[in-house]
Ligand SMILES: CSCCC(=O)C(=O)COP(=O)(O)O
């Protein structure tokens with residue numbers, strides 16, 4: 001348990017994501033849960049690698065509405081969905097990496113299946129490289145409410161853990177706190193890089 005305020009941890013995570021090149025230009029969005037009702041979400045249209053505390057906006061988790069007149073992320077509805085689906089979720093990170101963007105397009109199926117990688121064990125609850133981790137892939141849409149509804153339906157039928165991919169768009173992942181969300185993001189991104197390399201090499 002860290003003494004650093006969760007919002008400061010999130011700002012640090014945004015800078016780390018920016019330095020990695022995982023949220024180019026204005027891509028990506030990040031949030032942290034304040035309490036059962038409210039989350040703090042990045043303001044829309046900003047460079048997420050240079051955010052400060054003032055760039056986060058209080059949003060009502062039940063309605064996805066900002067408490068102020070400011071405009072939170074265009075993907076607010078996906079963050080609030082995760083906080084509603086998973087009361088234990090404390091932070092949500094959405095990135096636009098090349099690996100997530102390309103792999104989610106190349107993968108024709110409904111999920112990216114990760115199997116045989118020791119690094120799967122960086123994901124909470126994974127203890128064996130021989131298990132299969134399924135990261136669902138949803139077709140991208142500009143209708144975030146419809147997308148949220150589709151993801152909610154999926155979660156009612158199948159286990160939804162760690163994160164999901166939006167086809168040709170990026171990864172959204174979460175954790176109990178910023179630290180766990182960062183670990184899931186870093187682990188998944190490593191696995192995506194391996195999977196992209198494996199597919200390239202095995203097809204030659
Ligand atoms: C060029 S980024 C397009 C929108 C997007 O996918 C994203 O992650 C950033 O949107 P936001 O409103 O959160 O800035």
Ligand SMILES: [Zn+2]
Pocket residue numbers: 027028029075094095096169170
């Ligand atoms: Zn995005």
